[in-house]
Amino acid sequence: EAGVVQSPRYKIIEKKQPVAFWCNPISGHNTLYWYRQNLGQGPELLIRYENEEAVDDSQLPKDRFSAERLKGVDSTLKIQPAELGDSAVYLCASSSTGGDTQYFGPGTRLTVL
Amino acid sequence: RKEVEQDPGPFNVPEGATVAFNCTYSNSASQSFFWYRQDCRKEPKLLMSVYSSGNEDGRFTAQLNRASQYISLLIRDSKLSDSATYLCVVEYGNKLVFGAGTILRVKS
Numbered sequence: 666e667a668g669v670v671q672s673p674r675y676k677i678i679e680k681k682q683p684v685a686f687w688c689n690p691i692s693g694h695n696t697l698y699w700y701r702q703n704l705g706q707g708p709e710l711l712i713r714y715e716n717e718e719a720v721d722d723s724q725l726p727k728d729r730f731s732a733e734r735l736k737g738v739d740s741t742l743k744i745q746p747a748e749l750g751d752s753a754v755y756l757c758a759s760s761s762t763g764g765d766t767q768y769f770g771p772g773t774r775l776t777v778l
Numbered sequence: 779r780k781e782v783e784q785d786p787g788p789f790n791v792p793e794g795a796t797v798a799f800n801c802t803y804s805n806s807a808s809q810s811f812f813w814y815r816q817d818c819r820k821e822p823k824l825l826m827s828v829y830s831s832g833n834e835d836g837r838f839t840a841q842l843n844r845a846s847q848y849i850s851l852l853i854r855d856s857k858l859s860d861s862a863t864y865l866c867v868v869e870y871g872n873k874l875v876f877g878a879g880t881i882l883r884v885k886s
Binding site: 705708710756 | 786812820821824827865874875878
């Protein structure tokens with residue numbers, strides 16, 4: 666069974682540029698999460714989707730970050746404009762509805778210069 | 779105060795050693811508890827859930843003390859392949875909160 670797929674794996678951009686990350690969860694998983702992991706820290710939740718609905722976006726910096734999961738399957742996270750402090754690994758995870766276990770994708774390592 | 783606190787380490791141990799990691803959490807309403815493992819430049823993966831009665835999976839034993847809001851992980855007979863960062867994770871309100879992780883280095 667395929668795991669969570671993310672692309673790109675690496676992205677280097679200059680500050681003030683836009684960037685987008687894509688995630689395809691495990692087939693059948695209705696819950697999708699976006700996390701940000703800074704160096705030496707644990708992942709921090711940015712947004713959680715149940716199907717196409719964002720049920721927890723309290724930690725998403727809405728001035729520059731946006732996300733969508735239009736058909737309740739794959740999802741895109743966007744940053745516009747990027748700042749130096751946005752350099753981090755952006756992880757996508759999915760789980761079945763009501764399931765405890767979250768399965769993570771390999772992440773996108775973003776470097777903002 | 780951080781919601782989930784761990785000793786960052788690193789813990790440098792020889793092969794075959796027993797090593798224990800501790801974790802404290804601040805929210806008494808927390809419902810579920812886990813240990814995740816993260817290899818260098820890889821994604822976190824679930825190692826084991828943690829139950830109030832304590833649970834064991836091979837060389838790994840996890841314990842939960844709700845009264846003290848304290849979680850532990852014990853690794854017996856350490857292997858080189860156990861070298862990784864171990865993340866303590868607490869769930870409440872359908873949200874996972876991760877600690878910063880404890881680095882383990884097992885050396886031959």
